[in-house]
Amino acid sequence: MQAVIIASGEGKRMSQKRKDSPKPLLKLLGLTLIERVILSLKQTGVVEEILIVVGYQGEKIKKTLGGGEKYGVKINYIENPYWRRGNGISVVRAKNQIKGNFLLLMADHIFEYTIVKEIVKEELNGYDAVLAVDTTPAEYLDVNDATKVKLESDKIVQIGKHLEEYEGFDCGIFLCSPKVFEYLQEAISQGKESLTDGMQKIASVGRLKAFDIGEKFWIDIDTPSTLQEAQRILCRRIGKESDGFISRRVNRPISLIFTRYLVKTNLTPNSISLLSFALCVVAGMFFMGGSYFLTVIGGIITQLASILDGCDGEVARLKFKVSEYGGWFDALLDRYADAFVILGMVLGILKSKGGISPWIWGFVAISGSFTNSYSAAKYDLIRKFKKRKWRFGRDTRYFIIFLGALFNQLYFTLISLGVITNFISLRRMWVLRKD
């Protein structure tokens, strides 16, 4: 399927933020707005070609995005010299390049890619276009400025900014038949040049369908405050289902602060995984020192590594770089990191306490840590754990080590880790056996 992205406007209300750049090139958590639209489209797996209608500072957009190679999509450009006029004209400019039904999107609307994935499944029969409609808008929506729709069941009968009665809001995502161009041209010939004017034409003849997006996320980035809001929401949405208590309450809030900086760098998620691993090796070396001072530093670095361990996934999700390999690589590195931390603890404990007991407990702790991680995925899968369920994972283990180091109780911590982790692994065997 082809997708048309309207990126021709100036975005006056953003002039302070965007400085010299056009609004579609505004950065949001390391990616420009239009890159987010492009990568969301790619993620749906149904878009073959992206047509970008450019106008205001179009050259800058073309130079930034190129032919789409770096995003793994095909991008072509359409110039609209009349970009100062209504945005309906920008859509009509794409007419000659369109081969069938197509998606129509705005460069400044950020959205959950599943909205597009579902809207393309809508049947057009009897309709000329489908519009994604939000009937339960979030509190950040600027109701005065938003385009409203009046519905009769799933038919849009009126669309505009100034409706008195309305049931939902225009999310700026359309599935269109090529017939849409006729309505738009008719509207433009009557001096009604906005896309909404053209859509009102379709609604008037009862051929504009509404697709209710339900609870899915979308936001129209129109002002500096909506940009802030979008950043806040995207960050909030990247917590993982499987997050344990410490992840959720301690690590995630801090890692998100790091992540906001990390997304602006060129660091890949895998480099961040390596960095977290390296911190664990360093922490292990500090533990080896044996003194209280070094132990505390080791503990702090351990907790830091645990926090940073969340950033690789966060950056991956925020920059559309999630990969099966990345998750596997991170998990494997984590296991080695665990080994280094525990080995460091054992060697540190040996400084004040000889004998083979610290070693034995080291073996016990490493076996427990490994079998915990080894069994977690399948256990969660079979038991279908919900988000809020208590989970004892790497986040908790490292937090315990952190606390143990602060209180200078490394040996007691090692023994506790060994007992708790192995208890959990054995309990999992037992619980699943009964299932």
Added chain:
Amino acid sequence: MQAVIIASGEGKRMSQKRKDSPKPLLKLLGLTLIERVILSLKQTGVVEEILIVVGYQGEKIKKTLGGGEKYGVKINYIENPYWRRGNGISVVRAKNQIKGNFLLLMADHIFEYTIVKEIVKEELNGYDAVLAVDTTPAEYLDVNDATKVKLESDKIVQIGKHLEEYEGFDCGIFLCSPKVFEYLQEAISQGKESLTDGMQKIASVGRLKAFDIGEKFWIDIDTPSTLQEAQRILCRRIGKESDGFISRRVNRPISLIFTRYLVKTNLTPNSISLLSFALCVVAGMFFMGGSYFLTVIGGIITQLASILDGCDGEVARLKFKVSEYGGWFDALLDRYADAFVILGMVLGILKSKGGISPWIWGFVAISGSFTNSYSAAKYDLIRKFKKRKWRFGRDTRYFIIFLGALFNQLYFTLISLGVITNFISLRRMWVLRKD
């Protein structure tokens, strides 16, 4: 769907083997023939009710199988007092209980359950029955005694034992419409009482379809030698795709010998997993002894545990007891077993060589063993490994320990394990990164 199993005959040629029992109750690797048919039907997931036609020693069969509760299926019985006559009569006895299209099987035909799973997908339109046909029979098929079919594309035009020209063999698995009873009754009224006679009626009017089973396994257990053959084949077929070289060449041939005995006991696959684990704990304790004599015994027990580790899966597959939990439980126990063996090795080495180096190498070896196992599943999945590919797994690790113990080189073995396993884990990270 309903399935009818013909279990009424005497099985004269088996009289020596079966002694006092009817042929369907003959044991094959721990399960009776008819139990294998029932469990295969259950595995297809499409059979709701099994109707068993009994005759010769029917009470014994009913007493053994009961209502099917222990197999998780519903079993009902149909008596055929005329079991000495042709087996077509047995089929007709089921007529009143049949509600629609049904499966028809023989109690003494063992088969791969996928044959049934696929034959039920066949469309009957224009046909009254579908027969599973083998066009590439294995060398153990008794061609003189087998029922042959003559084909015209996928239509069976002739069926019988004494065809001069034929393209395939009757596997004894049918998908029937209720119309089949009419043909059988017509044949019986003409004194042609075998199922084959009835099927020939259907073939004569061009309404018997052939379903080519391809390379799938089936066997008609008619004589003591085919029973032996079936045992041999079932055992050969349970090797795992993921078997490494040592598994395939060393462990599997020996574990199959154990398994032939184990299937006859009531030991569950999970108990066998536990037994293998216990052997590893014992092996670790022998290694701790430190002397050459104890080390050798430890090595032999380690290799024995490695062999026994194959038996749980073999018994599970042979007795239709494969479960997701079983695989997970076994894998988790294996990790603990690894920890005990390596810990035992370290403690044994410490007897002759002090210092922290044996401990460090123990940590290295255990980390390598764990990360090898941890990374194997996903690595194999992504790389789509073929059966014959070299794999370094638990089988190889334990074989190395076995050899190391024989040559009294436990320390060198520990170091080698540490180096090799970690090299493999790092190599996997590297190889997948390039993909």
